[in-house]
Amino acid sequence: MTFELDAHIAVRSQGDGRYAADLDPGWVVGGGVNGGYLLALMGNALRASFPAKPDPLAVSAYYLSAASPGPATVAVDVRREGGSVGTASAELRQGDGADEQVRIAALATYGDLDRLGDDVGTTAEEPHLPPPDECVANTFAPREILELAPMMARFDMRFHPEHVGWAVGQPSGRGEIAAWFRLVDGREPDPVSLLMVVDALPPVTFDLGLMGWAPTLELTAHVRARPAPGWLKVRHATRNLAGGMFEEDCEVWDSAGRLVAQSRQLARQPRPHR
Amino acid sequence: MTFELDAHIAVRSQGDGRYAADLDPGWVVGGGVNGGYLLALMGNALRASFPAKPDPLAVSAYYLSAASPGPATVAVDVRREGGSVGTASAELRQGDGADEQVRIAALATYGDLDRLGDDVGTTAEEPHLPPPDECVANTFAPREILELAPMMARFDMRFHPEHVGWAVGQPSGRGEIAAWFRLVDGREPDPVSLLMVVDALPPVTFDLGLMGWAPTLELTAHVRARPAPGWLKVRHATRNLAGGMFEEDCEVWDSAGRLVAQSRQLARQPRPHR
Numbered sequence: 001m002t003f004e005l006d007a008h009i010a011v012r013s014q015g016d017g018r019y020a021a022d023l024d025p026g027w028v029v030g031g032g033v034n035g036g037y038l039l040a041l042m043g044n045a046l047r048a049s050f051p052a053k054p055d056p057l058a059v060s061a062y063y064l065s066a067a068s069p070g071p072a073t074v075a076v077d078v079r080r081e082g083g084s085v086g087t088a089s090a091e092l093r094q095g096d097g098a099d100e101q102v103r104i105a106a107l108a109t110y111g112d113l114d115r116l117g118d119d120v121g122t123t124a125e126e127p128h129l130p131p132p133d134e135c136v137a138n139t140f141a142p143r144e145i146l147e148l149a150p151m152m153a154r155f156d157m158r159f160h161p162e163h164v165g166w167a168v169g170q171p172s173g174r175g176e177i178a179a180w181f182r183l184v185d186g187r188e189p190d191p192v193s194l195l196m197v198v199d200a201l202p203p204v205t206f207d208l209g210l211m212g213w214a215p216t217l218e219l220t221a222h223v224r225a226r227p228a229p230g231w232l233k234v235r236h237a238t239r240n241l242a243g244g245m246f247e248e249d250c251e252v253w254d255s256a257g258r259l260v261a262q263s264r265q266l267a268r269q270p271r272p273h274r
Numbered sequence: 275m276t277f278e279l280d281a282h283i284a285v286r287s288q289g290d291g292r293y294a295a296d297l298d299p300g301w302v303v304g305g306g307v308n309g310g311y312l313l314a315l316m317g318n319a320l321r322a323s324f325p326a327k328p329d330p331l332a333v334s335a336y337y338l339s340a341a342s343p344g345p346a347t348v349a350v351d352v353r354r355e356g357g358s359v360g361t362a363s364a365e366l367r368q369g370d371g372a373d374e375q376v377r378i379a380a381l382a383t384y385g386d387l388d389r390l391g392d393d394v395g396t397t398a399e400e401p402h403l404p405p406p407d408e409c410v411a412n413t414f415a416p417r418e419i420l421e422l423a424p425m426m427a428r429f430d431m432r433f434h435p436e437h438v439g440w441a442v443g444q445p446s447g448r449g450e451i452a453a454w455f456r457l458v459d460g461r462e463p464d465p466v467s468l469l470m471v472v473d474a475l476p477p478v479t480f481d482l483g484l485m486g487w488a489p490t491l492e493l494t495a496h497v498r499a500r501p502a503p504g505w506l507k508v509r510h511a512t513r514n515l516a517g518g519m520f521e522e523d524c525e526v527w528d529s530a531g532r533l534v535a536q537s538r539q540l541a542r543q544p545r546p547h548r
Contacts, residue, residue, distance in 0.1 A: 116517030
């Protein structure tokens with residue numbers, strides 16, 4: 001069986017570092033296609049470019065224009081290969097010839113997480129979440145959220161009950177949203193899927209009462225370990241809104257209690273939702 | 275008068291997005307040239323490429339090989355211009371012809387911080403530091419540190435007394451180093467110089483007892499406001515060492531108490547210092 005995500009991020013090599021892809025309409029959110037999904041798709045093309053280095057260690061994406069469902073190309077240019085890591089630039093493009101537009105420009109360093117050693121020293125604390133059954137499922141999201149974000153149908157998310165006040169007009173004001181996360185068809189997490197997971201929750205600005213989607217300018221993700229199967233815990237937080245922008249920090253923890261991915265994005269504050 | 279930093283990050287346009295530069299030996303650290311200095315130099319070339327967008331908002335740098343003092347080229351390729359922000363790729367290269375090596379591959383989004391509005395909503399807390407005169411000056415650094423890092427002579431740094439135990443073999447183990455920071459010749463901070471400041475302190479792993487320089491794989495900086503003149507407060511912290519790597523988060527606060535820059539880098543843990 002092919003899981004939905006794998007079908008949606010599939011790429012076909014066309015030689016010379018170019019990969020053809022189809023952006024699936026199931027990942028529409030706000031006025032475009034979800035940035036995390038696009039990053040996982042680019043991550044898949046990058047993985048194909050580094051046969052002996054299957055895992056994204058660091059990926060930085062600059063979002064230049066909103067993507068639409070349909071055909072797209074990922075152009076990968078390996079900038080350094082050899083040793084234990086390799087680095088490439090990648091662009092996601094849509095349109096033909098003179099009308100071709102860059103949607104995302106990215107840089108990435110790939111390696112093999114299994115060969116990095118298993119030393120861990122951490123002071124990071126796993127987010128506290130009640131058991132999934134005591135959390136609020138995304139299927140209870142307000143209709144306007146589900147209409148804005150068809151991609152929510154791909155996810156089984158269970159939100160911390162204290163982090164969903166925004167859904168009933170009572171945001172906490174703390175700037176924090178944490179949830180259990182898994183894909184509805186049982187597809188287990190892997191390093192490439194984590195690139196999607198770090199941008200899957202609603203914008204953390206919902207918890208500040210700023211409803212509406214928040215366009216990402218830049219997102220960098222670090223994958224720190226291969227995730228164990230099962231539920232992930234995902235936590236978004238922001239500490240600083242200034243100049244019409246905010247940073248959104250994301251942590252992803254696996255079922256074994258390891259911090260498997262960290263990301264930070266710089267996004268524009270949403271305009272008030274009408 | 276030309277301040278030292280401005281002379282050291284000067285670039286000469288050679289047309290077609292290429293800029294010539296000289297990497298100054300005053301920024302040597304460990305086995306290479308300081309990554310923050312190189313980022314500010316690239317930031318200067320990028321600024322020249324965006325005449326109406328003088329300020330770096332987000333810059334991501336992937337460090338591919340160690341640079342040496344001497345001639346270098348910055349190649350800038352504007353990927354999107356127009357609207358309030360512009361995005362470009364940039365590479366720092368050394369060597370000629372077939373021997374040319376990429377030192378750093380970067381992506382950056384530029385804009386005008388003065389046109390972003392002055393709304394601020396923050397829960398971030400300014401680092402607590404005793405007054406500069408009650409802190410430990412970098413001129414007291416152990417000789418081996420000063421020899422490893424000639425760039426320290428560019429800085430007036432005053433370390434929190436509780437964050438310099440590593441200098442006398444007693445690291446705190448917390449993974450935190452905070453200091454006052456300014457340039458010795460009085461050059462005031464600006465958005466481009468902040469790209470240097472985020473990588474100027476010793477690696478935060480010193481505070482974990484891991485002495486030795488820590489090679490950066492990736493560093494992303496966000497400049498969130500134009501800094502006021504005067505002392506900066508710089509704080510480095512890490513929470514997660516795993517697989518031979520750690521993340522180093524940096525915050526820079528200006529004399530007006532604003533969080534003016536944030537960065538995160540993924541670096542390799544230093545090998546034991548012999």
